[in-house]
Amino acid sequence: MVSSDGTPNAAYSLDGEKLKRNNKPCPRCGDGVFLAKHADRFHCGRCGYTEYGKK
Numbered sequence: 001m002v003s004s005d006g007t008p009n010a011a012y013s014l015d016g017e018k019l020k021r022n023n024k025p026c027p028r029c030g031d032g033v034f035l036a037k038h039a040d041r042f043h044c045g046r047c048g049y050t051e052y053g054k055k
């Protein structure tokens with residue numbers, strides 16, 4: 001059975017929203033520049049700002 005009522009699209013949209021929330025904007029550079037996520041911290045490749053994750 002193949003259903004094309006848009007259920008997969010809804011799941012994909014939710015995933016995209018989650019991914020977007022993981023990208024934190026850089027407090028120094030402002031909106032538009034996002035921090036790159038590392039294992040235990042976020043790093044801005046533009047100004048060098050590093051934010052460590054809270055445990």
Ligand SMILES: [Zn+2]
Nearest residue numbers: 026029044047
């Ligand atoms: Zn920055």
